[in-house]
Amino acid sequence: MDLRRWRTAAVATLIAAGTLVTPQAHAQKPDLALTPPMGFNNWNSTHCRNDFNEDMVKGIADIFVTKGLKDAGYEYVNIDDCWALPERDVNGDLVPHPTRFPHGIKAVADYVHSKGLKFGIYTSAGTKTCENNGGFPGGLGHEEQDAKLFASWGVDYLKYDNCNNQGVDAKYRYTKMRDALNATGREIVFSLCEWGENKPWEWAKDVGHLWRTTGDITDSWSSMLSIAKRNMELADFAGPGHWNDPDMLEVGNGGMTDVEYRSHFSLWSIMAAPLLIGADLRKVTPETFEILENREVIAVNQDELGLQGKVIRNEGGTHVLVKPLSNGDRAVLLFNENDSATTASVTAQELGLTTATGYKIRDLWARTTTHTAGSISAALPPHGSAMYRVSKANDWYRYPPAVAAGASGELLYPGALPIAQPGKPLTYTTSVTNSGRLPVSLVQASLTVPAGWTVKATTPSFAAVLAGQKTFTTTWQVNVPAGAAPGKFPVGAHFTFHSPHENNPVTRQSSAEVLVPGAAPKGENFVSDLKWLRSTNGWGPVEVDATNGETAAGDGGPITIRGEVFAKGLGTHAPAHVEYYAGNACSKVTATIGIDDRKVNAQSLVSYQVWADATKVYDSGPVSGADAAKSLEATVSGATVVRLVVLDGGNGNTNDHADWGDLKITC
Structure with a gap:
């Protein structure tokens, strides 16, 4: 476990007996983790619950073998926080919890090794670990002793956290443990888990084999997305033996759809991130195994x-x-972070592949092979992705042309929810793109809408021939009844065509949801009394009439800004995005904004924005924990959707708990 908020803000202290001595300059073992580590860590699925124990760890090792995960490359079976007793023994050694691990850690490591796998353990570069009920003994001041103990148990991997660090310099703390691990003579992969606070990508290449680039991941789309986007920025710092680590996988834990989990796994894979399974493999679905x-x-x-x-x-x-x-x-990964469908494309020239007459495209999820003349296109569902391996191919003609087909509706702004307002027509577009050199024929598109709605093609929906490197589009008018009930409704597209390499017609389908909102608000309303269209938050959920706390709902307490308590409002954490339906009926938004008093930290830095559809109508500029509360007033006249946005101030989103006190909308 690695909850960033449990570290102390104390001034740097001397360790143990008294004097900080600069660690010896011994680089970490360069022949380890030449590819990103693959394995398992229990934290995301168990935390400190009683089901984290010896039997679970052994069961995961068994599943690695029986389910083919070991053969697929997964190697490390790692345990996280709560494996030890709260106190060291009389010799100062860490003691395995006798209930969780009655036979000790070495016996568990031996069992994992007997399966041809490797074993990993956890502690913190502080006086205590991160477990939020007081923590367990950390490694600060005990580096050599703990490293020797871990080596004697057969540990192959150490995750070294950052809690309760007493303000001691991060480079010192992590380098000290690196030297202690190296001194044991055992090959131990060293994972630095200091949440990216000290930019380890700039200095940790010779300290550890991987380093966390962000705060903790949670099992939600918004958490995964914000972490992935931060990690994307750091590509130049990764390489064999030194990897950016955007935290463990959430695939299979149940908080996202399988479409989202495939995007999650694809992102981590193309970013050369460690692939550490965070789900309890004894309980996951067959679809989870298929992804992993x-x-x-x-x-x-x-x-x-x-x-x-x-x-x-x-x-x-x-x-x-x-x-x-x-x-x-x-x-290549084509990735759609939005809540609406889209089409994405890329050319061989952009990929750095040139001079070939044709290219072979392997779709890594559909497991199909096609050819292209030089472009790749994919219809992506909301939160969906497509992943390919592209290579030059002189025999491209042996493979069918790559064809992408999908549908999209008109949007208020890029990335907007697909909204259908009762009584107002919508325009949809279907497209079929042939990226190959050979033609396809008898292309037919159709669109299906909910019962009671009507749809009509306003341009031809059939093409006798679709030549290579061409796109066939059809526009559709969808009429939404004036009395349409609020809710989410499916809109589907169906396509057929004939390919020169197929005996039977090829069929493609895509589906998405359109949202019919409820009635627009009237009069002056506390926004927290309204139902939002959607929300995302950088840490935990958006809270209603409370500040944002940790990852659980309702754990933040009252909104408090510079000593003033607000009974109404929203508690967010950067990066945050909350949307409300205004229906062209509202005029202004007002609030008191600022970092919550109980979460003020030297790193707290955000900016607040209000958007009326595609137009930004308010920007607070930088807001720190030292700033006085600000009064916000934003004009939103004519907006169909009002968006409340919090961005981090450019220094990462640690402790960016952003309150919206007395948040009101006038309609």
């Missing part, structure tokens, strides 16, 4: 060239990431 065991995606992550994929384009929440591979191929 995709060997073609894993091969991208484990490619020996060791480059982190880079973002070459990001427009309106659609990302294109490219990772060069050791054999000259390119791995």
